[in-house]
Amino acid sequence: MSIYREKVIDHYKNPRNFGKLDNPDIEVKESNPLCGDDIELYIKLNTNGSVADVKFSGKGCALSIAAASVLTEIISGKKLKELKRLNKKDIIKALDLPDPGPTRIECLLLPIKALKLGLTEYLKREVSNSKS
Amino acid sequence: MKLKGINVEAIRKDFPILKRKINGKSLIYFDNAATSQKPRQVINAISKYYSLYNANIHRTIHKLGVEATEAYENVRDKVVKFINAKHREEVLFVRNTTEAINLVAYSWGRANISKGDTILLTEMEHHSNIIPWQLLAKEKSANLKYIGITDDGFLKDDEIKEYLDNHPKILAITHVSNVLGTINPIKEIVRYAHKNGVIVLVDGAQSVPHMPVNVQDLDCDFLAFSSHKMLGPTGVGILYGKRELLENMEPFQGGGDMIKEVHLNYAKWNDLPWKFEAGTANIADVIGFGAAIDYLNKIGMENVRAHEVDLTSYALNKMSEIENLKIYGPIDVNYRCGVISFNIGNIHPHDVATILDSEGIAIRSGHHCAQPLMERLNVPAVNRASFYIYNTKEEIDIMVNVLKEIKEVFKI
Ligand SMILES: Cc1ncc(COP(=O)(O)O)c(C=O)c1O
Numbered sequence: 414m415s416i417y418r419e420k421v422i423d424h425y426k427n428p429r430n431f432g433k434l435d436n437p438d439i440e441v442k443e444s445n446p447l448c449g450d451d452i453e454l455y456i457k458l459n460t461n462g463s464v465a466d467v468k469f470s471g472k473g474c475a476l477s478i479a480a481a482s483v484l485t486e487i488i489s490g491k492k493l494k495e496l497k498r499l500n501k502k503d504i505i506k507a508l509d510l511p512d513p514g515p516t517r518i519e520c521l522l523l524p525i526k527a528l529k530l531g532l533t534e535y536l537k538r539e540v541s542n543s544k545s
Numbered sequence: 546m547k548l549k550g551i552n553v554e555a556i557r558k559d560f561p562i563l564k565r566k567i568n569g570k571s572l573i574y575f576d577n578a579a580t581s582q583k584p585r586q587v588i589n590a591i592s593k594y595y596s597l598y599n600a601n602i603h604r605t606i607h608k609l610g611v612e613a614t615e616a617y618e619n620v621r622d623k624v625v626k627f628i629n630a631k632h633r634e635e636v637l638f639v640r641n642t643t644e645a646i647n648l649v650a651y652s653w654g655r656a657n658i659s660k661g662d663t664i665l666l667t668e669m670e671h672h673s674n675i676i677p678w679q680l681l682a683k684e685k686s687a688n689l690k691y692i693g694i695t696d697d698g699f700l701k702d703d704e705i706k707e708y709l710d711n712h713p714k715i716l717a718i719t720h721v722s723n724v725l726g727t728i729n730p731i732k733e734i735v736r737y738a739h740k741n742g743v744i745v746l747v748d749g750a751q752s753v754p755h756m757p758v759n760v761q762d763l764d765c766d767f768l769a770f771s772s773h774k775m776l777g778p779t780g781v782g783i784l785y786g787k788r789e790l791l792e793n794m795e796p797f798q799g800g801g802d803m804i805k806e807v808h809l810n811y812a813k814w815n816d817l818p819w820k821f822e823a824g825t826a827n828i829a830d831v832i833g834f835g836a837a838i839d840y841l842n843k844i845g846m847e848n849v850r851a852h853e854v855d856l857t858s859y860a861l862n863k864m865s866e867i868e869n870l871k872i873y874g875p876i877d878v879n880y881r882c883g884v885i886s887f888n889i890g891n892i893h894p895h896d897v898a899t900i901l902d903s904e905g906i907a908i909r910s911g912h913h914c915a916q917p918l919m920e921r922l923n924v925p926a927v928n929r930a931s932f933y934i935y936n937t938k939e940e941i942d943i944m945v946n947v948l949k950e951i952k953e954v955f956k957i
Contacts, residue, residue: 415903416899416903417896417899417900417954417955422954422955422956425955426955447911448893448895448911448925448926449912449925450893472925473893474893474895474896475892475893475896476895476896516899517895517899520895
């Protein structure tokens with residue numbers, strides 16, 4: 414039962430920041446075709462480039478939902494620069510998890526992958542906007 | 546036939562892997578529909594071949610080659626008997642069920658399917674009995690049609706009749722569903738199909754390992770199955786085909802062993818069955834498969850089936866006592882094999898499988914290579930426990946207890 418500790422179950426049953434945002438600066442969907450899980454992230458930024466508001470929606474196993482939920486807590490208020498540095502260790506630590514093993518790590522990574530994809534798309538847009 | 550029952554305790558001693566501990570717990574292997582475990586008799590037969598008479602087969606004068614050829618061809622005779630084929634030319638060695646079906650779709654399909662023809666399948670097929678036909682249909686501009694299934698997991702009788710009455714060229718149908726466990730009434734279906742002049746390919750991947758299968762009684766035109774799901778090694782599959790059909794088919798692959806004479810501009814194909822066995826065969830694993838057939842024969846396929854009926858009805862009873870646990874497929878064990886797919890509330894199957902694994906219990910979770918069926922059942926994935934000769938009721942009890950604990954952990 415080891416990886417299904419209280420904290421995972423709590424985040425899974427009561428996901429934080431679950432829902433959608435209107436007119437977000439970042440809106441991104443990432444899916445794991447292997448298990449059919451998908452996670453959508455919505456992020457609004459302050460003028461100083463820090464996270465003003467974040468929500469997520471989607472469906473998935475307990476690990477991917479808990480990881481998405483705890484990720485929204487981690488990134489609230491953080492600067493874009495700090496978001497880029499996030500990795501699986503931050504999620505594992507925040508959820509108080511032992512090593513999930515090779516088959517389930519993808520589930521934990523799904524929300525981070527979504528975030529990274531969203532950041533890349535956002536920064537590309539910014540660059541092309543500043544050029545035009 | 547009187548059943549002598551099976552001695553599970555003695556059988557378990559033959560499977561070295563069953564001594565393994567997983568996360569400190571004794572392995573409980575319930576993923577038999579994916580692949581079965583192997584008895585030491587099979588492992589030894591392979592190792593004996595490599596240690597004592599490893600050589601290439603056919604056209605070999607030396608002693609080792611003669612022994613290897615004899616062992617390889619002996620296994621063909623064992624398979625012929627095992628499925629009661631009429632002629633030894635009707636049994637071809639291939640890599641697995643998938644390759645057997647691809648062979649038919651390629652060699653028979655290309656010559657017999659033309660524009661506008663219909664290929665009939667069912668909604669409970671494994672991807673390996675869908676994709677080869679999709680490829681063929683695309684190439685030939687043919688149509689695919691699927692016999693639907695009822696909510697309790699049976700093929701729709703009226704659709705079987707209606708679609709066969711419309712004269713498709715071929716029906717490719719699974720004998721036993723790898724998700725629902727449903728045993729389809731193949732004999733009746735073949736009879737009806739033949740009345741309409743329809744060729745029938747049966748996917749026997751989940752039936753041949755678990756019950757007596759007699760191709761002359763079923764009267765099917767083709768039957769495909771895999772060694773690795775019936776105690777044998779990976780890399781060996783069987784395609785059974787009626788002699789008249791195979792004789793009229795062009796080869797699947799070209800190369801050594803499948804020819805009689807080769808000239809610069811033409812060649813003559815070898816006789817059946819070698820016409821379809823191009824290149825050096827998987828000799829060692831075919832020999833290993835022979836040992837698997839011997840092992841199953843010693844137990845008796847009637848007894849294998851009876852043991853699984855016993856386990857399955859026990860498991861169905863125990864599992865249906867768990868609130869919020871949904872079982873897919875027929876409830877009557879007379880119409881189902883030892884495959885039980887289920888979901889617990891809305892807990893994701895990967896979570897269920899992970900927790901079972903932490904207790905040493907191996908089940909499968911996911912779409913089981915049957916995505917169209919998942920769509921029909923309206924679920925993204927299911928858990929599947931599947932049994933074989935070495936499984937016991939005690940193991941089922943342990944799984945059922947963990948399933949109950951999972952409900953507690955997830956507070957449902
Ligand atoms: C019903 C059915 N058909 C075909 C296959 C494919 O078998 P193989 O992978 O050995 O070719 C399987 C195995 O998963 C199966 O369950």
